Amino acid sequence: MWSYALKRTGTTALTLVAASIVVFAFIHVIPGDPIYVLLGDTATPDQIENLRHELGLDQPIVIQYLQWVGHALSGDLGHSIFFQAPVLSVIADGAETSTLLATITMVWVVLIGIPIGVIAAVRHGSWLDQGLSGAAMLMASVPTFWVGLYLILIFAATLGWLPSSGYPSIFDGGLGNLRYLILPSLTLAAPNAALILRLTRASMLDVSREDYVRAARAKGIRPWQVVRRHILRNALLTVVSAFGFTFAALLSEAVVTETVFALPGIGRLVVQSILRRDYPVIQGIILVIVVIYLLVNLIVDLTYRVLDPRVELQ
Amino acid sequence: MTSGLRLLTRAAAAIATVMFLNAQAGAAGTLRDATIGEPPPLDVMLTTADVASVIGRHIFETLYAWDSTYTPQPLLADSDRVEDGGKTIIIKLREGVLFHNGKELTAKDVAASMVRWGKFGARGKLLMDAATSVEATGKYEITLKLSAPNGAWKNLIADVNGGLVIYPEDIAEKAGNKPIEPKDYIGTGPYKFVDWRPNRYVEVEKFDKYKPRTEKSDGYAGARIAEFDKIRFIPVPDVGTRVSGVQAGDYDYAEMISGDLYDNLSKDKSVQVHRSNAPIFGLFFMNSKEGILKDNYKLRRAIQTALDKSQALRVAFGPKDLWSAEGSIFPKGTAWYSTAGVDGYSPHDPTKARELAKEAGYTGTPIRLLVSTNYQAHYDEASVFTRQLADAGINVQMMVVDWATLLKMRGQAEQWDIFVTHHGFSPDPVLLTFINASYPGWWDSPEIKALRVELVNSSDQAARKATWDKIQALIYEQVPVMKVGDAYTYDVASPKLTGLNPNGPAFWNVSTK
Numbered sequence: 118m119w120s121y122a123l124k125r126t127g128t129t130a131l132t133l134v135a136a137s138i139v140v141f142a143f144i145h146v147i148p149g150d151p152i153y154v155l156l157g158d159t160a161t162p163d164q165i166e167n168l169r170h171e172l173g174l175d176q177p178i179v180i181q182y183l184q185w186v187g188h189a190l191s192g193d194l195g196h197s198i199f200f201q202a203p204v205l206s207v208i209a210d211g212a213e214t215s216t217l218l219a220t221i222t223m224v225w226v227v228l229i230g231i232p233i234g235v236i237a238a239v240r241h242g243s244w245l246d247q248g249l250s251g252a253a254m255l256m257a258s259v260p261t262f263w264v265g266l267y268l269i270l271i272f273a274a275t276l277g278w279l280p281s282s283g284y285p286s287i288f289d290g291g292l293g294n295l296r297y298l299i300l301p302s303l304t305l306a307a308p309n310a311a312l313i314l315r316l317t318r319a320s321m322l323d324v325s326r327e328d329y330v331r332a333a334r335a336k337g338i339r340p341w342q343v344v345r346r347h348i349l350r351n352a353l354l355t356v357v358s359a360f361g362f363t364f365a366a367l368l369s370e371a372v373v374t375e376t377v378f379a380l381p382g383i384g385r386l387v388v389q390s391i392l393r394r395d396y397p398v399i400q401g402i403i404l405v406i407v408v409i410y411l412l413v414n415l416i417v418d419l420t421y422r423v424l425d426p427r428v429e430l431q
Numbered sequence: 432m433t434s435g436l437r438l439l440t441r442a443a444a445a446i447a448t449v450m451f452l453n454a455q456a457g458a459a460g461t462l463r464d465a466t467i468g469e470p471p472p473l474d475v476m477l478t479t480a481d482v483a484s485v486i487g488r489h490i491f492e493t494l495y496a497w498d499s500t501y502t503p504q505p506l507l508a509d510s511d512r513v514e515d516g517g518k519t520i521i522i523k524l525r526e527g528v529l530f531h532n533g534k535e536l537t538a539k540d541v542a543a544s545m546v547r548w549g550k551f552g553a554r555g556k557l558l559m560d561a562a563t564s565v566e567a568t569g570k571y572e573i574t575l576k577l578s579a580p581n582g583a584w585k586n587l588i589a590d591v592n593g594g595l596v597i598y599p600e601d602i603a604e605k606a607g608n609k610p611i612e613p614k615d616y617i618g619t620g621p622y623k624f625v626d627w628r629p630n631r632y633v634e635v636e637k638f639d640k641y642k643p644r645t646e647k648s649d650g651y652a653g654a655r656i657a658e659f660d661k662i663r664f665i666p667v668p669d670v671g672t673r674v675s676g677v678q679a680g681d682y683d684y685a686e687m688i689s690g691d692l693y694d695n696l697s698k699d700k701s702v703q704v705h706r707s708n709a710p711i712f713g714l715f716f717m718n719s720k721e722g723i724l725k726d727n728y729k730l731r732r733a734i735q736t737a738l739d740k741s742q743a744l745r746v747a748f749g750p751k752d753l754w755s756a757e758g759s760i761f762p763k764g765t766a767w768y769s770t771a772g773v774d775g776y777s778p779h780d781p782t783k784a785r786e787l788a789k790e791a792g793y794t795g796t797p798i799r800l801l802v803s804t805n806y807q808a809h810y811d812e813a814s815v816f817t818r819q820l821a822d823a824g825i826n827v828q829m830m831v832v833d834w835a836t837l838l839k840m841r842g843q844a845e846q847w848d849i850f851v852t853h854h855g856f857s858p859d860p861v862l863l864t865f866i867n868a869s870y871p872g873w874w875d876s877p878e879i880k881a882l883r884v885e886l887v888n889s890s891d892q893a894a895r896k897a898t899w900d901k902i903q904a905l906i907y908e909q910v911p912v913m914k915v916g917d918a919y920t921y922d923v924a925s926p927k928l929t930g931l932n933p934n935g936p937a938f939w940n941v942s943t944k
Contacts, residue, residue: 147836148832148835148836148839148840149833149835149836149838149839150835150838150839151835153835153838153839153842154471154834154835154838155471155472155477155478155610156477156478156553157477157478157479157480157553157593158479158838158852158864158870159479159553159554159593159864159867159870160553161556161869162842162869164551164608167551167608168608168609171607171608171609172609197629199469199471199472200469200627200629201472201610201612201613202613202629207629210628210629210630210631211629211630262669266669266671266672266675269671269672269675269679270675273675273676273679273681274675274678274679277679277680280679280681281672281675281676281679281681282667282672282675282676282681283631283665283667283676283681284631285631286631376668376669377669377671377672378672379465379665379666379667379668379669379672379676380630381628381629381630381631382630385630385668386629386630389468389469389630389668392805392833392834392835393471393835394835
C-alpha cells in the first residue's frame with residue numbers, strides 16, 4: 118500500500134512538471150498580447166514596449182518560465198496583470214465559489230442519480246425504466262446555458278424565490294448566501310446526474326447477473342436486501358470512480374454555468390484570463406486544476422481498497 | 432416536533448432572516464449596476480476600455496466635462512484664458528476641492544497628471560505632443576504652452592476615457608507607465624474607491640467631503656450629487672442574466688443589452704429602457720501602409736460601392752430604433768454633421784463595383800479581412816459585407832480571431848488588408864482614431880496631412896467645420912475607413928430609478944422614486 122502510494126505520488130510530481138511546461142508554452146505561443154488589451158486601442162508602440170518591459174514580458178520565454186517555476190515552488194504564483202493582485206488570492210477567491218458549487222452539485226448528483234438509477238435497474242424493462250432513462254437522456258442532451266436561463270426566468274424573474282445570479286461569499290454574509298448556488302448547482306447537476314443515473318443502472322444490471330447474486334436470491338434473502346447489500350455495493354465501485362472524474366471535471370466544466378449565473382468561480386476566471394491573456398492567472402489556475410485532478414484521482418485510486426478489500430494495489 | 436424538523440425550521444428561519452436583511456441592505460442605499468464584464472485596472476488615464484471608464488468616472492474627475500450636447504464645461508477648472516495666438520492656455524482651478532485622501536487639489540497635482548498623461552496616457556499625445564511646458568503658475572493656476580495652437584484642446588481633456596484625470600501629485604509621479612494600483616485609486620469624484628473583488632464587484636462609496644459645482648447638472652457636467660451611499664459594479668457577462676437580474680430586482684441597472692430583446696423590453700413594465708443619446712459606429716479600416724489596398728483608392732471605392740450598409744446594420748443591431756444608416760461621420764444635430772461625400776456611403780451597386788474593381792486592376796486576389804468574434808456586431812457586419820462583395824466579384828478572405836489577437840495583429844501591417852472595429856461617439860474630429868496617422872490603418876496621405884494641420888491648429892469653429900467638410904469628402908474619396916452606420920446602444924434599469932444620465936451610465940444624481 119505505502120509503496121503504491123509513493124509510486125503514485127512520484128508519477129503525480131512528474132505529470133505536474135510536464136503540465137507546467139505545456140501550460141506555459143501553450144499560453145505564450147497563442148497570438149495576442151495582454152499589453153494591447155490593457156492599454157486599449159489607442160496605445161502607441163512606445164507605450165506598448167515600455168509596459169511590456171516593465172512587466173518583464175520582453176524577456177526570453179525560458180527565463181520567464183524559470184522565474185515562474187522558481188516563484189511557484191516558494192508558493193508565489195505571480196501577480197495578475199489585470200486584477201493587480203496576487204494570483205493565489207485571486208484563485209482562492211474563485212476556488213471558494215467553485216468548490217462549493219461542485220460540492221452542492223455532487224450532492225444533487227448523488228441524491229438524484231443513484232436512487233433513480235437503482236429504481237430504473239430494479240424495474241428494468243418496465244415503463245418506469247424507459248421513462249427514467251428517456252428523461253436522463255433528455256437532461257444529458259439539453260445545453261446547460263438553456264437550463265440555466267430557464268431556471269433564472271422561472272425561479273428568479275417570475276417567482277422571485279431565489280437570486281438570479283452572483284454569489285456573495287459565505288464569509289461576507291453567512292451560510293444564507295448558499296441560496297445563490299441553488300440554481301447554478303441544479304443546472305450543473307442536470308447532465309451529471311443523468312450520467313450517474315445511467316451508470317448506476319448499467320452497473321447494477323451487470324452485477325445482478327453475477328452468480329453470487331443468484332445464490333443470494335436462492336438463499337431466500339429479501340429482494341431489497343439483495344439489491345442493497347449485494348448488487349448496489351458492488352455496482353458502486355464503478356460509480357465511485359466516475360464521482361472522482363465528475364467532481365474534478367465540475368471545477369473546470371462549470372464555465373458556462375458560472376458565466377450564465379455570473380459566479381466568481383475558477384471556470385469563468387480562466388476563460389476571462391485567456392481572453393485577456395492574463396498569463397500569470399491562466400498558468401496559476403491550470404496548475405491548480407491539474408493538482409486537483411491528480412489528487413482527486415489519487416484519492417479515488419486509494420479508495421478502491423477501502424470499498425473492496427480484494428483489490429490489490431500495485 | 433422531531434429534532435430534525437426543529438433544525439430544519441430554524442435553518443429556514445435563519446435563511447429568511449438573512450434574505451430580509453440583505454434586502455434591507457439593498458434598500459439602504461446601494462445601487463447595483465450589472466456591467467458587461469470585469470474591468471481592466473481602473474487607471475483610466477492609460478486605458479480606453481469603456482467598462483473601466485464607467486466605474487472610473489465616479490472616482491476620478493477631469494478639468495472639463497461634456498454636457499448633454501457634448502460641449503465641454505468646466506468641472507475641476509474654474510475658468511480659462513488662451514493667449515499667444517492659442518499657444519498658451521492658462522486654467523484656473525476651483526478652490527477647496529478635496530481628494531479622497533483629504534488633501535486639497537492644487538495646480539501641482541494637475542501638472543503632474545498632465546505630464547504623465549502626455550507620456551503614457553492613451554490619448555495624451557494628441558495634445559501633449561505639441562506641449563513645450565506644463566507649469567503650476569500659482570496654487571490654483573496651471574499654464575500649458577504649446578508649439579502650435581490646438582483648437583480641440585478643451586475636448587481633448589474633457590473625458591476620463593484615456594483622458595486627463597487628475598491624480599494626486601505623488602501618485603501620478605510614482606506610477607509612471609505602470610497602471611496605478613487599487614490602493615492608490617484616489618480621485619476627487621463624488622464616490623471613492625472601496626474594494627475590488629475579482630469577478631464579484633467593484634465597490635465605491637459616497638465621498639462625504641465632495642464639493643459639487645453649483646451649476647445645474649447636464650450630462651457629465653454641472654452638479655454631481657451622490658444620492659446612493661454605495662455603488663456596486665457587478666460583472667455579469669451574460670446579457671440574458673443581466674436582464675433577468677433587473678427584472679428580479681437583483682440589479683438596479685444593466686448595461687449593453689442586445690438588440691433582439693429591445694422590442695420586448697420596451698413593453699416590459701418591470702424595467703425601463705435607457706437608450707444612449709450618442710451613437711457608436713462600426714468602422715472597416717483599410718491598410719494604407721502595405722498590401723493590395725495600400726494606395727489603390729479606386730479599389731477601395733469599388734468595395735464601398737458594392738455594399739448595402741442597411742442590411743449589415745439590420746443583421747447586427749435588429750430593430751430600426753437602434754440604428755441609422757447615416758453616412759455623415761457625426762450624427763445629425765451635432766455641430767460637425769456634414770453631407771460632404773456621403774453619396775458614396777452605401778450605393779449597393781455590384782455592377783458598378785465590378786467595373787471600378789476592374790479599372791483598379793483587381794484580378795481576384797483575396798482581400799484579407801481581420802475580424803473578431805468577441806463583438807458579435809463586428810462579425811455580423813463582416814459576414815454580410817463578404818457576401819455582398821462576392822456578388823461584385825471581390826474575393827474577401829475573413830480571418831476570424833479573438834479580440835486580443837486582433838489588437839496585436841492589426842499593428843502588423845503585413846498581416847491584413849481590412850480590419851473591423853467600432854468607434855465611440857466623439858465630440859471633435861481630432862478624437863477620431865482614423866485621423867491619427869499612427870493608428871493602425873496609418874492613413875497619412877499628403878492631402879490628409881495638410882488638412883489635419885489645418886483642423887488642429889485653428890481655434891475658429893467655422894473654419895474648423897469647413898476643414899472637417901473637406902476631410903469627410905476626402906474620406907469618401909480615399910476610403911481610409913468605411914463607416915458602417917450609427918448604432919444606439921441601450922441599457923435597462925429598474926423603473927424606480929430616476930435621474931438617469933443621458934450620456935451613459937453615471938450614477939451621481941440618480942435616486943429612487
